[in-house]
Amino acid sequence: MKPSITELLTLLEAMKKGVAGHSVEDFYFLSRACLVKDESKFDRYDTIFAAHFQGLEDAFKALVEELPEDWLQKQAEQMLTEEERKQIEAIGGFEALMDALKQRLDEQDERHEGGNKWIGTAGTSPFGAYGYNPEGVRIGQQGSRHRNATKVWDKREYRNLDDSVELGTRNIKIALRRLRKFAREGAEDQLDLDDTIDKTARNAGLLDIRMVPERHNAIKVLLCLDIGGSMDDHVRVCEELFSASRTEFKHLEYFYFHNFVYESLWKDNRRRQAERIPTSEITHKYGPDYKLVFVGDATMSPYEIVYAGGSVEHWNEEPGAVWIKRLLTAYPKAIWLNPEPESRWGFTPSVKLTRELMNDRMFPLTLSGLDSGIKSLR
């Protein structure tokens, strides 16, 4: 969470203008709208908010206790629906309810749960929390089960959205734009009609010829993504990135593998057992003008690379090293992108092995790594 000074000032300005009213919940919503700009951070915000406000809530309660009772009553009446008010009438009105509460608080001196009289949780008494009594007074409840709670942050509804992806996707996208440029490279040998007209008009009618290089749509990419365990987060990001640049790469084919490439790959990870595509079929189908990009952490047991039958998932007749050599022969332009930090590569023998097999064309999945990777793809 890195809110900036501007955002803090915005929040203060909004508070000053009285946008938030005077409840903690309003403040929660307002500060969330001001400070948190990513729904995957909402859960973290909820946690911090809860931790910060835990003690303060008692202060709020104390404040409420000091309020004149009839004022409190009016407030309560405003918030209640017609129906609920009637139900309160049924047991003798608001005052009776409050009186009864006081009385029972005096009588009761230990923690209580269930039942229908004492103040506690999960009962049908009008007092306590987690209950069903519509005329109830909620005491110390951490989040309602039957209606909206005062403390929404306790619900932690946004937990599923916290994906904690570490890669700076935006930076990588910008790096990928270099691939676009190189899809348009070449001699300027075509007349750019639109630009010529535009420039001529701006030139007050004097002809200004504009040329552009022929657009090479020929850039073809074969993307092979490791989809084993630790890679899950990275894969989603990588695929997103490459599909974002799909407008430039007219031909982007992607395949999945687990840890290392063997005799078959797959396209649909849900049906990885049922729908496998033989690697030899891929090399036949896609010509040598394709650029081959592996994305994987290459972290595994060395046996998985060098021995037949080394794969963790199935019995492979030929070792992975043989298969990757075949792929590299079929596609001379190939790189391996590794999301693991480069400093850690030395500690894993399998990374060293893979790097040797790739003739050192392994690059970290960072801005500079991608940059040099793309250079070596040319």
Added chain:
Amino acid sequence: MTNKTFTGTSSYIATDDMKMAVNAAVTLERPILIKGEPGTGKTQLAIEIASSLGRPLFEWHIKSTTKAQQGLYDYDAVARLRDSQLGDDRVHDIANYIMRGKVWDAFAADEQPVLLIDEIDKADIEFPNDLLQELDRMEFFVYETKELVSARNRPIVIITSNNEKELPDAFLRRCFFHYIKFPDSATMEKIVGVHYPNLKKDLLKEALEAFYKIRDVRGLKKKPSTSELLDWIKLLVAEDIPPEALRSGDSKSAIPPLYGALLKNEQDVHLFEQLVFLDRRTNRQ
């Protein structure tokens, strides 16, 4: 300065956090960024804000080819060239060839307008950065005429995004943010209620149950959204489907009728059929 606050309309249910974010943005005259699953009513929100506050609405729909400049103005150089060849007098005033964009229109409005920048993530990743100054200061410079255009009334800017691209930090810092989370079934009931006030209760109950069941299926490529639920209910009403037909379980047609409104690709339909089949088999045992 506005004295009205946004509280939702007769055809749009606004949650508390949404109201808060919108009102903060309206009061402080800052842009608000709305994100959420497709079909949760992001674009609709702008329309409803405009109608509930009684303000004119300017909609700028972004495509992958849209440039920030196009929202400000376009200079029609070709028309000017043609006019110069034909000796038209208009050619001497360059302002005749400047065409206003949506942002300029909004800046020039007599009363405070609502400006919707729809699906900002569809454009190039640099697009939001190109609009920073314009949205911050609410002014821009027209180079051709050396004219500074500033907003007569700072518009309420509503920006929607489908999360296809990440937005730059500098841009986010200047906006309020609201994420429309998928409504729970109580809110959903209200939403359906404002759209189909005369819907039979049992049909609504069954439809919502079936709907949330489909949403709970793991691995769906695209989960059905609010707008799809509304379409589906419309179809159910039009076809006069009885509520009992929606109850899955022992009946032969365990797949909800007219599921085409909810599931939008064949893998999902296939997956769903398989699950229903498995479910029926376990029920029989």
